[in-house]
Amino acid sequence: MTRVLNYIDAHLDQPLELAQLADVANFSRFHFHRIFHAWMGETLGDYLRRRRLEKAAFRLSCGPVESVLETALATGFGSGEAFARAFKTKFGCTPTEWRRDTPQRLAAQAPGRHSNPDQLLGNPDQAGQPLMRDDDVSNNTTGNLTMEVVITDLPAIRVAYFRHIGPYGPGITSFWRTVVAPWMQSRGLDAPLCIGIGYDDPSMTPADKCRYDACVALPEDFTDTGAADVTTLPGGRYARAAFTGQPAGIADAWTWMTRNWLPSSGLQCDDRPCLEIFRPETAVDPVTGAMRCDLCIPVRPL
Template identity: 65%
Template sequence: MSEDLPPDARMRASRAEYARRMNRVLDYIDQHLDAPLDLAQLADVANFSRFHFHRIFAAWMGETLGDYARRRRLEKAAFRLARGSSEPVLDIALACGFGSGEAFARAFKQQFGHTPSEWRATAPQRAAELRAARHSNPDQVHSNPGQARPRPLGDHDGSLTLHGETEMEVHITDLPAARVAYQRLIGPYGPNIGVFWRQTMGPWIQSHGLQGQQCYGVGHDDPSITPPDKCRYDACVTVPDGFQPAAPASLATLPGGRYAVARFKGQPMAIGNAWMWLTREWLASSGLQADDRPSFERFDPANSIDPATGELTCDICIPVRAL
């Protein structure tokens, strides 16, 4: 870090670098939830002192590394249980890093107040309750990939009508992997995301000459499971080979493969309805299930918002595989 910078600028640059390193650790943890997590290895991922890393992590995240990993394992399991597949509970437990079904059931009941089987069985009821809550709280309507969402009006035939005017059709297609630069927002979803794009990611894209590149929004957490202040959202833009962003941006690859893709066009507050219909209704009757790759919204920033009507246009993309 340059000593020529004014103190305030040095402080901002230092915090941005810390954020980028911690995001690398959070991404690594999510990719290895099915395996033991080694403190020294995580410190190396962040390029922090092994001696101090645990204290740095706890101060930055507001919870210890052990508590964070346990929470993320349980949240991942809760999402898999609620997504409508017939995957055995024991398989979910092992895939999320638990050594036995008994240990998983105890931890799950302690965290969520339900057994894993009860959580799966009551998923439709919780979705309906969330829908009612969001209709009374518009700030939480603009949801993001991977979240439980309010249920829309619509049939079960592969298309969706919102407010009698917007129709969605779902196509199964193979998408290429995308190399992106991203900045991460940690906190409640909703209007914060639009503010983050306008005030943080949008200016960063322009200052780096990336206007016109494909953009993606990746919400990693389900706010009906994850505490709102812990939810993670990545604002992403496609970058060319060789591009190396400075802090606070980081590089990632959105994996390619088979996706269910639906074009959304409507008022931003209605996108939560679209996500709900896709993940709770269309997916359940499609013969497919979501896998563990990230879901996302894909859009062209130059054409995503109609200035006259305020309508949003984007593709909702959900990774799928056979049941």
């Protein structure tokens, strides 16, 4: 099923038929629709429509370069009219209004609302801002929050991953502890690089549908993955900030990066995933309970 969901996201601009996806999953074509509904809690058609519209909303929020029709075609809609009708039904506004209101929507998001967000929405009013160079650092403060943001290039990395579907928050910590950590110990991976990826924005995606991948970097010669799936995370340019604080504060840090830092950076995020990078042995202070990780947003020029 994870292969199917990944395949869908990589091919949202193309027709996706039940038989085709059943073959990706190696499931019976006759039973696949029933299995998908039982696993995901929604029909295949409803899932495809929701993911296409959520992806379109993200693309529209990234800036004015792409036309509404181009967004419609890039997310699998056959016409701009069909896309506009479906978009307004789901979000209550036209695609043009959604794009126009992105800055106000981000400003209205309450701190602490997001944990492990999707690539949260570039600002279409960034034109004319200077671009940051390699290793440029921005020191920013909002209230008690101070973070340094560095623009850096990350390499592609091969990982084993387990997927969690459900609300972000405490359930993610439990997932790492009860599912991922025992797997790491059984494979002798004592201190690997770990990466958390939240793919969905809870302001658009129902909490029980939010997807999160718990990823563990693999040595080059590692083959015994057992129950884990394997993929290669794309490298490229990222805005990277070190977070240290109580776990509840990480949502505020993500909100600050996307709502405060990004609009003034002269950059916008692209459709690679946001990352939380950490090492298990240093991720949590055993005395204070403070969490330490790097928050990474994929960026590109406007």
